[in-house]
Amino acid sequence: MSTENSERVDDATTGSASEELIYQSGLGNELETEAIPGTLTVGQNSPQRVPHGLVSELISGTTFTAPRAHNRRSYVFRIRPSVVHGRFEQIDGGNLRTPPFDAPPSPNNYCWGPFTSTVSDDDFISGMATLCGNGSPHSQSGMAVHVYAATRSMHDRVFADTDGEMLIIPQTGRIRIFTEMGKLDLRLGEVAVIPKGLKFRVDLLDDSATGLVCENFGLPLRLPELGLIGTNGLANVADFEIPVAAFEDQERPVQLVHKFAGNLWAASLEHSPLDVVGWRGSLYPFKYDLDRFVPMGPLSVDHPDPSIFTFLTSPSDPILGPNMDVMALTPRWLVAERSFRPPGYHRNCVGEFSIFLAGEFGKAMEPGSTTLTNNWTPHGPGTRTLEMARAMELSPQKVEDQKILLLESRFPMQLTQFADVMPQVSNYAAQWEGFTKRLGTQEGIQIR
Numbered sequence: 001m002s003t004e005n006s007e008r009v010d011d012a013t014t015g016s017a018s019e020e021l022i023y024q025s026g027l028g029n030e031l032e033t034e035a036i037p038g039t040l041t042v043g044q045n046s047p048q049r050v051p052h053g054l055v056s057e058l059i060s061g062t063t064f065t066a067p068r069a070h071n072r073r074s075y076v077f078r079i080r081p082s083v084v085h086g087r088f089e090q091i092d093g094g095n096l097r098t099p100p101f102d103a104p105p106s107p108n109n110y111c112w113g114p115f116t117s118t119v120s121d122d123d124f125i126s127g128m129a130t131l132c133g134n135g136s137p138h139s140q141s142g143m144a145v146h147v148y149a150a151t152r153s154m155h156d157r158v159f160a161d162t163d164g165e166m167l168i169i170p171q172t173g174r175i176r177i178f179t180e181m182g183k184l185d186l187r188l189g190e191v192a193v194i195p196k197g198l199k200f201r202v203d204l205l206d207d208s209a210t211g212l213v214c215e216n217f218g219l220p221l222r223l224p225e226l227g228l229i230g231t232n233g234l235a236n237v238a239d240f241e242i243p244v245a246a247f248e249d250q251e252r253p254v255q256l257v258h259k260f261a262g263n264l265w266a267a268s269l270e271h272s273p274l275d276v277v278g279w280r281g282s283l284y285p286f287k288y289d290l291d292r293f294v295p296m297g298p299l300s301v302d303h304p305d306p307s308i309f310t311f312l313t314s315p316s317d318p319i320l321g322p323n324m325d326v327m328a329l330t331p332r333w334l335v336a337e338r339s340f341r342p343p344g345y346h347r348n349c350v351g352e353f354s355i356f357l358a359g360e361f362g363k364a365m366e367p368g369s370t371t372l373t374n375n376w377t378p379h380g381p382g383t384r385t386l387e388m389a390r391a392m393e394l395s396p397q398k399v400e401d402q403k404i405l406l407l408e409s410r411f412p413m414q415l416t417q418f419a420d421v422m423p424q425v426s427n428y429a430a431q432w433e434g435f436t437k438r439l440g441t442q443e444g445i446q447i448r
Contacts, residue, residue: 027240034278035245045075061283074281086268095129098262105412111428114368117149124150124202134411137163137217143324144215154201161259164217166194173209180276182243192287218323221312235311239292248272295332321350321410329404334397345380359402382431
């Protein structure tokens with residue numbers, strides 16, 4: 001590689017908060033990108049000599065014989081092969097846990113306030129703590145929900161989660177995710193998915209950052225089928241953003257933290273492993289802006305099932321439910337006539353984990369709050385909401401500024417010990433107190 005090219009690499013890969021990133025678009029497409037022209041060879045992935053002295057490496061996210069529409073793999077062309085690292089040694093995972101946990105799933109309703117760490121020197125990985133989860137990476141099913149609070153970037157440290165892909169959901173503070181395949185900037189209202197096994201680090205673009213991570217042990221997240229909706233609506237393919245190639249050519253000590261079978265392992269490197277100069281394929285990280293979601297709902301009466309808000313899914317069983325569905329409740333119009341407009345009382349065969357990112361949610365919760373309603377646990381509007389919705393004028397109403405993520409899974413959730421010390425909304429269940437029976441009253445049906 002010439003000196004001129006080396007200088008261009010340094011300029012192209014030294015980032016800052018003011019750096020405006022560019023992206024590719026189209027989730028599920030076969031994509032290719034190169035940071036140095038001429039990196040990608042035409043017509044083959046394993047040439048005898050890769051241009052610029054690079055090496056070719058295949059990353060397979062699904063089995064080789066997976067159906068073409070669901071096959072996820074990419075060829076990366078990098079400075080050093082991934083086999084160049086020291087011996088892995090197991091390290092302490094802190095509050096990061098992997099299911100199954102000791103406590104049995106609980107049928108109670110839970111509500112936690114925003115997570116704020118008391119530790120002043122954590123990065124994205126050391127600042128992560130597990131709330132709940134189900135399944136297991138050993139069975140390749142289920143999920144786990146973690147919170148994170150970081151006050152510093154991951155200097156000289158990278159992470160790879162081989163147990164599951166990571167859905168990253170910021171709450172406060174902007175972050176930059178530098179992956180093997182390029183960079184993603186993330187803020188409140190956006191989410192990112194990092195494929196299983198992909199190496200990355202998280203740099204802070206503000207003084208601190210908090211949020212949540214959903215770890216998916218099942219089938220890779222993908223767009224749901226639209227069925228009778230047709231070709232447009234909900235989350236559109238073109239609105240998902242994928243990074244362009246970016247890399248580091250730096251020789252310095254770096255710790256590789258490797259999550260494997262529920263434990264953290266670490267190995268020493270003498271270089272940055274974020275050294276992919278070009279790549280092509282269908283396995284890559286991506287991000288999505290919730291403001292681009294195209295919601296749909298009833299135009300006459302009644303209330304839709306929450307599945308109408310799904311924008312990513314990890315399928316499991318078409319009858320019993322998903323491994324994990326990700327749903328977005330964003331600004332939308334409510335126009336149903338003669339109908340109770342809030343989500344009604346409900347018992348569901350799947351469990352629900354809700355993340356309240358922005359908007360008004362009632363007196364008991366503030367942005368950053370989360371709730372857990374396990375399978376078959378009753379839930380629904382509070383008594384005050386019930387009375388208000390029964391009497392409200394049913395003119396068209398716009399839900400403004402609301403951003404809620406809903407995670408649904410067919411497998412019951414278990415809580416961790418950390419969930420017990422997280423600040424809970426103590427009067428959460430009080431919202432259902434004071435219900436007024438109407439049967440036998442002047443309003444209700446008269447009992448004879």
